[in-house]
Each structure stands twice: as structure tokens, then as C-alpha cells.
Amino acid sequence: MSGEEREPVIQRILVALDASPHSLAALEAAVALAADLQAELMGLFVEDADLLRLAGLPFARELGLYSPAPRRLDEPQVERALRARARRAEQALAAMADRAQVRWSFRVARGTISAELLAAAAEADLISLGRAGWSPTGRCRVGSTARAVLSQASGSALIVRQGVHLRLPIVAVFDGSALAAKALATAARLAQAKEAELLVLVAADDLPLTEQLQAQAAGWLQARGVGVRFRQLTEAAVPKLMHMLKTEWCGMLVLPAESALLGDEALTTLVEELDFPILLVR
């Protein structure tokens, strides 16, 4: 493989916490990853500045989903609610991390959520976050925060949806690019930690290239003693990939964050449509 031969290092994992079900799933996945990789967890709870500003307005009213009578919204009340949420998030982090014997820290920041997250993500090697935050409909579309992080984060990102756990097998997509090599190395790391077999989807435009890439990956993985199965993806289109992922049982998908083959829109679509945790490697 190319000059990216050096091992990817994931030492610090940032978990975006808002105590929502999705974020708890993200926390659980992050704890599992941290335990496998012996990384440190950094929990971050962002107090939404927009909300606090709104609470300062004299005419601010709140409508409950189940009790839609307008209620006065004031600053102390919002502060209290946010503090309570932060506490819950911290408790969840503490409980899970302690159980898995993972080092952790927790921090509360105030500001615009995506900005704060991106700022914090810069200090971490990986950010783990829920697919969406608190949502009135409970729908699992990718939230605005996740969208922002996916497009702007400098490090790797793990996107998890509510009710989903990290599982085996780990599936990596390999298209021969440098980033894909890094993704493959990360996946191999995880598979090693789990002593599990890796499933590699080799994606290329034509068959000979696919074969070549597969041989390359196989050799590299063999050197690390990682068991592997291959699937070939000769037509590197998103629907084809998704179809393959749906037919193969997949526990976790490791993807290069940018792929010439798949295209830019591909990521969002995949994150949107696939239910299992997705690790985007950058």
C-alpha cells in the first residue's frame, strides 16, 4: 500500500451527548470502541445558546408535544432543564465508561451546538454522535448537527442511531485510495481487538482492478494476521453498495470519508438509509 502505511491512531474519542436516545446509542458505541482501542473518552454537552437567548425574550413560550398549551419560557427554567440534562448525560457516561473501565472526562460548553462540537472535535481523533438529536417526531433522519459534523469535521466520525449496538462483523469498503487504506487499517484494528473476521467490500470500476485491489488488501491484512472475506463491487454505485450491505449481515460499516468512486452525496445517503453504525475515517 502507499505511504499511508502508518497505523491510524485513535486515542481520544469525543462523544456528543444530549441525553437523547440516539446520543446514548452513540455513547455506548463510543465506550465499546474506546475499550477495544484503549482510547480515552471525552464527553461533551453543549448548552444551546439559541435556546438561552430565546428564554431571555419576554414573549417566549413553550408548547409541549403532549400538552400543547403555551407555557412561559424563562431563563432560570431553561438553565435548570439544561443542567439536568447535562447531569443525566454525565451520569450515563460515567456509568457506562466505568463499567467498561475506560478513562473518561466530561465537559459542558455553551454555544451553537455544531460549532462547539466541531471545535471540540478538532482535539479528538474521532467523534461519536447520534444520528439526530431530540426530535419531535421521533423520526430518524440525519439531524442538522450530524450533517454539519459529517461535512466539516476534521477527524473520523462514528454515526449511531437509537437502539443500535456495535456488532460483528465489521465491514470495510476498500477502493484503493489512501483514505480507504486508512479505513481498512482502522477496521483491521477493530477486528483484531475483537479477534473477528473482517468483511471487505472491494470497490473498483472494472474487474481486473478489483482483483488487484483485493490482492493488495489481502496481502496487507494477512501480514497483520486478520482473517478476511471479500466481496467485490464492480459497479461502484451507491444503490449497489446498499443492496450488498443489506444482503450481507453487517454489524458496523467502516468507510473512507471521501471516495471518488462513490461520490459526495453517497455519504449522506448511506448514513440516512443504513441502520447500523457507520464509522467515517478521515
Add this chain to the structure above:
Amino acid sequence: MTQVKPLPIDVLYRRTDPGLFDFETTDQLKDLVGIIGQARAVEAVQFGIGMKRQGYNIFALGSVGVGKHSIVGQFFEQHAAGEPVPSDWCYVHNFQEPHKPQALCLPPGKGAELRRDMVQLVEVLRTDLSAAFDSEEYRTRRQAIEEEFKDRQESAFKQVEQQAQERGLALLQTPSGLAIAPVRDGQVLSPDEVQKLSHEEQQRMEADVEQLQHALQKALQQFPRWQRETREKVKALDGEITNAAIGGHIDELRQKYAGLAAVEGYLSAVQQDVADNVQGFLPQEEEGQPTAVMSEVGDDAALSQAELPISRRYQVNLLVDHSSSQGAPVIYEDNPTYQNLVGRVEHIAQMGALLTDFSLIKPGALHLANGGYLILDVRKVLMQPYAWEELKRALQAGQIQITALGQTLSLVSTMSLDPQPIPLDVKIALLGDHALYYTLFETDPDFDELFKVQADFEEEMDRTPGNQDLYAKLIGTMIRQAELRPFDRAAVARVIEHSSRLAGDADRLSTRMRTIADLVREADYWAGQAGRDVAVAADVQRAIDAQVYRSDRVRERMQENVLRGTILIDTDGSKVGQVNGLSVLQLGNFSFGQPSRITARVRLGKGEVVDIEREVELSGPIHSKGVLILASFLGARYAADRPLSLSASLVFEQSYSGVEGDSASSAELYALLSAIAEAPIKQSLAVTGSVNQHGQVQAIGGVNEKIEGFFDLCRARGLTGDQGVLIPASNVKHLMLRQDVVEAVAAGQFQVYAVETIDQGIELLTGVPAGKRNKAGSYPQGSINHRVEARLAELAKKRVELAREQEA
């Protein structure tokens, strides 16, 4: 004086001549078919079986060991074999009222089939329903319903959001809901920024916010209705899918059980219930996984599952299974507790609570015997709390209703069931003794109504040659059944003789077959000890002797007390006012005779005969009656025309426990006559027999034991040839004396006299004629009667004189 002669030997013991039998050993005998000596009971049992009306249950009454159980069981089995196999009974879940399990009646064998079918159905349903609910069709349709709901929500939000955007506002999530906020450049305006706006702008903004809040509120108010609609749609979809998946299976079963309305009804109920509780059949989903609405919608269904899991809900509790039965059942319940009779409802402990359901209903003997026959030991039934009442209730109601005893008595308040009663059609035979029968008859008003057939078992049968043949066959059958050595005919004859002795009557045979069977088994043992292949009479004798020896300790000690002079009994010489009476002691199943000294003293008095036993309440009422009779005899015979001016006292010497029975009343009378006439009585004789007011000696019980009791004592002291026993003549037919007694009599060493009157007895005892009244009405001079009469007259005269003296 024409003294009574001793009885000849041939009446002392009636032998069974082995020569009467035409077999050598019992091997040559055919099995006895039928029952001997119980014609009355057999007819009653047959009548009871044939009489199919309510209340014609049988009460077999007779002593222990007469073969009640085997005879009743045998007849029941015979009849049951030819009768139809009764229905199977199952309990199934009652989906409407879970605490009232439903009873299903099925043709024999079908119950087990239905149970299998239901287990299979649940298995099939599990896979089929999982497949159906896992199918692309279901998922897509369900997703469509849920998406519709979300779309509606989303478009409502979108609408509000759009309106908001148009006015420079945004929809914002708050910790517990939604709010409308003014925004600029993607950020919510801070209070300062708002302050900077003009008054009009501020007012417009506030108005806009309020308007949008109103719009949002309206949108939110729709949500619960949409949610409900969604839930209903999902439920309808579930129902549709379920019915499509299970309809075929249920229809198949319905066809199989066509004609059994109850089963068809149950299957329909199952179908409905499966549709209502389909979630229980699906693999448990991980928390919050696929569809959010599903977990919300599924909640109420999941709750009702908690009451009874799917694995139990559709089970069939096969209470009575006749799949391998032939004929009607014959059940003997040897532990007839309340629960063993009517069945019970068991509980399982779950998280500290006692829970139960239809599958924990267990059958009782009534269930198992339903459509057939049930044999119960009445004593056991009566000894079990509430068992008798419950048995009667079931028979009266004609149905079996399982009620927990604890619940009936309000002792426990756990969850309990009220299973649907099962119709009862059973013929019951109660086994018990006479005392219980008559007690129940008198004290229980329901008894007569429910047990109309009395099968009274004979204790004895006639000892005719024909019956002796049958008896021999019966012994042969016993031997074969118990796989014992064959008996030769002399041994059989000895058993028959012993049976006669057990009956206490030379003309009868005992029907207590258990005792006979014991004797036969024991004789077989002794034959084995002696290394014989065929049991002979000596083995039977050995068995009898050994039985006696094993039970003999107390008798031996008592005799020892007499021999050592601790208890004073004379067996020679003569004494005035003293006679040897004879009593029988019963210890377990062993009874023996015991002589006791009875004495009488007389003096001037007012005519009372004082029985000292009675004065100290050591005597029973019958004994007292005997004493009063003899007092009356005395007065009427000897002092009819003047006051009986004597005071007599009678006592059983050295008797420290109670005396009961009137068999000593003749002895007491002899002692009294001897005392009055001052005529000594020979102590070499012992006396038994009761007496009536006319001086006739009447029959008593245990005559053999009494004779043997006195004989044993005399033999221990040495037989003199004078010794003997006076028995009532009416007891002669009961004589079946021990071989050694018979031999002593034959050798002239011992005598047995049969007396009919007191006069005969007193002559034997005193050697003095009793005397008969002549035409003038007086007794011959010197006779006992004369002496008595004279003494009484003298006493009367003295009393008159005394009275005069006192007056003067």
C-alpha cells in the same frame, strides 16, 4: 338323681374327614370361579351395578378381612370390561373469563390428540406468524402506515416552520417541547437585539410569535388523534396478517373436530385470541428497535400477555385421558383426601406470589372414575377433613366442582380458579364395617339417599359338605395365586376345621378370608422349614400353634400368677359360696379364657343382692343386668310369698379391671345358692353360661376359649380326672376344642358338661340333687332347693321377729 353326663368326644370337635375330598393335593383342584358364602352381598353388588339410577351406590359392610374389596373389585372389573370407555376431559383457557377454565368433553383418545394438535398449532403459529410479520409485505405496509403518521406530523411542522420563516421566525426545540423564536442570520435574537428594534417592529414580532404559537398549538393538538388512527390501522393490519396466517391451520383443526361443538367453539376463541395477542408469538424485539410506533402501539397487547404466556395459554390440560383405556375405569383411591377425591388446583410461586391457571388443575379420583366405578374405604374418607361432605356434594349435584379447600374455608387468599364443573356419572362402593354403616345411617340424613344398596357381607357360612368342597377349592385358588406349595387333603381339612374354630361354631365356616389366607401362607412357610414339597396337616397345626405362641405371652403370665398362688383359683376340693367362673380376654386378634373366682356371702337383710363390681362401677350394664336377673330368679323361686329377707353380696375376686357380659351370671347364681344352702361346690369344675329369670342356662360366647382356659390351668396343676367345665347346652354346637383338650377328654381326664338348667348345674357342682317341687309344692328334704327355701324362710321369720322386737 339323674346327673348330666359328660359330653362325648365327637361333639367336642367336629372333624372334616379328608376322605371326603376326591383330590390328593390342591394341585389337582380347579380354580374357584365365583365367590362362596356371600350370596346376599353378591346379589346386592350386582343389583347396585345394574341399577343405573342416581343414589344407587353401594355400601359394602362387613368386618375386616371378609373380602369386601376383592369381591366388589372383582364384580366392578367384570362389568366395567364390557362397558364403553368414558369420555376424555380437558381443561382449556377461558379467554373471556380466565379464572373460569373451560371444560371440554371429547371422545376417548381425542383428548390426547387435541393436546398434541394444540402444541403443534402453537409451534406452527410461531413460525408462520414470525414469517408473516417478518415478510416484506407486512414491513412495507406497516412502514407505510407509520410513515403516513410521520409525514402528517412533519408536514404540520413544515407548515408552521414555513410560516415562521416567512416572518423571520424559527421553530426551536426546548428541553420539554417546542418554541417559536425570532432569528436573524441563523441565530436567535438576544434580548438586547430585540430591544434595539423599533417599538412597531417589536410589537409585530410579538404578534407574529403569538400567531405562530397558535398555529403550532393547533398542529400539536392533532397529534394524538393521528396517533390513535395509526394505531388502529396497525392493529387492523396485524389482524389481517394474523388471520391470513392462521386461518388455514385453525380451519384444518375445525374440520378434524367437526361435530364437537365445544371444541369448535374453543378453536374459534383461540383464533380470536391469537389475533388479539399476536405480539406474543413474535420474537421479542430489541428495545426500541425497528419501528417506533410499534413499541408504542404494541404496549397494551404486551400487557395482556403478562397474565398468561403464549406457551401456556393455548395448552390443553388433559385431565382424564382414556386413550389407552379398555372398558370403564375401576378406581380404588386408597388415600381419599379432599383433594384426591375432587381434584385440586396447584399454584406456582412467582416473585413471591402464588399464581395459578387452568394448566395446574389436577384430577381427583372422581374424575378418573367418571363413567365407571370408584371404591373407597369409608373409614378413610371420614377421617379426611371435608372429604365426606365433598363426596356427598359431588354425588348429589351430579358434577365435580373443584374448589380449593383453603378458599372454601377462607384460610388463604391467593389467586384461585373456579373451573367449570364436570358432569359426574360414577358408581361408588364404600367399604366399611357394620358400626360405621349404622352410625352413618342414623346420623347423616343424606346417607340413605346416596347409598341405597346395602351389601351385607356374611362373617360365616354353613359347614355343609358342598361348602367344604368349595372351601377346599378356594384354598387351592389362594395357594396358586400366592404361588405356595400345594396342600394335601388332610392339610386342607385342617384349615377348614380351623376356619370353623375361627367362626366359633362347629356348624359354620369363617368367611374372613384374610385370616385363612394368612394361615395358608404360614403353613406354607412351616412346610418349607420342614423341607416338604407339599404342606401337610402338621404344617397347618404348626402354623396355628405358632400363631398362638406368638400372642400367648400375657396368657402365660396370667396362668403363672395362678400357679404361683398370687391369684387364688382352686382346682380341687369344695367350698361354700365359691365357684370358678370363666371369662374371655381379647388381646388384639388373640382371645383366651381365664378362670376367675366368684364368691357369694349372705346374711339377714332386705332382699338386695349386692354386686360389688357394680357398686364400685367396675361392671358394665350387661353384667349388672345378669345380677339383677338372678336376684329376681331367687326371689320368685324361693320366696314368692314372703319377703326375701336376705342380703347377698357377689364379687369377682381379684378382678381389678372392669367386668362385662352376663356369661358369669349362672356361676354367680351357683355361688349364691351354695352360700344360702351352705352346700359346698366342687372347685374342680368351672362354670359358664348366663341365666334367665326361670333358671334356664343360656348360650354365651367364646365357649371354646373358656374351656381351654380352665383346661390349661388344670393340666398345669395335673389333671385329676374330676375336672371339667359346665357349659350351656345351647353352646354344644359351637364346640371346636383344641386337640389336646379332646385327647384329655377321650382319656377320661377332663369333662365337658352341657347343662340346660340351674338345677342340673347345681347338682353337678354340689353332688346333691336339686330337687323338684312335689304336688304339695315343697321340695324333697335335703335337696339343694329345699335347703335354700328353708334358709330363706328362716331368715324371713327372723326378720319378722326382729321387726316385732323393734316395735315393742
